[in-house]
Amino acid sequence: MILPSQRSLFDIPTDVAYFNCAYMSPLLNQAIKDGIRGLTTKSHPWKITSTDFFTDVERVRNLAALIIGCHDNNIALVPSTSYGIATAINNIAIKPSDEILILEHQFPSNVHGWHEAARSSKATVRTVPHSKDGNWTNSLLRMIHEKTKVVAIPHCHWSDGGLINLSLIASALREIDAYLVIDATQSLGVMPLDIAAIKPDYVVASCYKWLLGPYSTAIMYVAPQHLDGTPIEHGWANRLGAEDFTSLANYKSEFQIGARRFDMGERSNFALLPALAVALQQILDWGIDTLYETISQMTSTIATQTSALGFRAIESNQRAGHFLGLTLHDKMLTDIVDELAKQKIFISKRGKTLRITPHVYNNSSDINRLCEALALYV
Numbered sequence: 001m002i003l004p005s006q007r008s009l010f011d012i013p014t015d016v017a018y019f020n021c022a023y024m025s026p027l028l029n030q031a032i033k034d035g036i037r038g039l040t041t042k043s044h045p046w047k048i049t050s051t052d053f054f055t056d057v058e059r060v061r062n063l064a065a066l067i068i069g070c071h072d073n074n075i076a077l078v079p080s081t082s083y084g085i086a087t088a089i090n091n092i093a094i095k096p097s098d099e100i101l102i103l104e105h106q107f108p109s110n111v112h113g114w115h116e117a118a119r120s121s122k123a124t125v126r127t128v129p130h131s132k133d134g135n136w137t138n139s140l141l142r143m144i145h146e147k148t149k150v151v152a153i154p155h156c157h158w159s160d161g162g163l164i165n166l167s168l169i170a171s172a173l174r175e176i177d178a179y180l181v182i183d184a185t186q187s188l189g190v191m192p193l194d195i196a197a198i199k200p201d202y203v204v205a206s207c208y209k210w211l212l213g214p215y216s217t218a219i220m221y222v223a224p225q226h227l228d229g230t231p232i233e234h235g236w237a238n239r240l241g242a243e244d245f246t247s248l249a250n251y252k253s254e255f256q257i258g259a260r261r262f263d264m265g266e267r268s269n270f271a272l273l274p275a276l277a278v279a280l281q282q283i284l285d286w287g288i289d290t291l292y293e294t295i296s297q298m299t300s301t302i303a304t305q306t307s308a309l310g311f312r313a314i315e316s317n318q319r320a321g322h323f324l325g326l327t328l329h330d331k332m333l334t335d336i337v338d339e340l341a342k343q344k345i346f347i348s349k350r351g352k353t354l355r356i357t358p359h360v361y362n363n364s365s366d367i368n369r370l371c372e373a374l375a376l377y378v
């Protein structure tokens, strides 16, 4: 099903054509309202009860579980992808002979921690190069062997949407008992993810892009076999009995059930969580399959029109449907992004790629304006 433009749910002026969801999505109008209401509760702290520390937390956990397709006991609330990756690293015993695979030019939040872990355990990080045919899955499969301990990858590359077939990678890893850690920031909430088939070890996604949430919120999936792991910080709220504020100093060694042990400190953010809940609920109401189909149709319209202008894009079967990366050739203006921004058309440039990432707030007028503007730069 293709959704009509949902622009009225956002505060986007008619003369703004925003194609930069992979950078940062706008908040829904209702998320702003609920976020402000949440923030305002702090002007009357006498009304905030111990229950309030847990209600929105569990509501968001439940919505996140529906989006990921798992039980809410497998969801932790974290502030960022790098935090989630640090949690995964903290729970994987890495030996000197082990290899960790990442992709070339992968987003740093899923890179630095692995280099650090490899340095301290004398293991090796191997980078899968970007192949000419754009097929990340084959390149990865060629580099997976018995020394591979962890494959830490996204579902699609953040610079141009280059797609990875996670099911194929996961089944190769199962044969050698290696870990699959996924940074789903550029895909969760817009692209279907079959957790039951893939069975990853950890999945983390920052919410401020395709999950339409506020900055400093992220959700993390932890597989059932890792639920007895060690969190990277030891707060009070994820210990058993934390709901009873009168006995917090009866220190408990037991954690709350499931992945709650991995929740960040002060996860009960009264302003951010209500806004995030609105966003996650709206995504579920639209449906992830519908969002993917709708946005894929937009990128393929743009791909057709821009290819007629001479722009080159990755083959549609090698890229995620919600991304369009157009390759810049040397003669093209380097300041094309700034030039478009002057016309209130917003895209981004990552490496030599113009990254175009629409969402359901875009409409056909935005698409026409973008293609007409790009025509002037070839």
Ligand SMILES: Cc1ncc(COP(=O)(O)O)c(C=O)c1O
Binding pocket: 022, 023, 079, 080, 081, 082, 083, 107, 109, 154, 158, 183, 185, 186, 206, 218
């Ligand atoms: C693939 C990917 N992962 C993660 C992030 C954000 O990471 P963090 O939440 O650690 O700031 C980004 C931001 O651009 C991203 O593109």
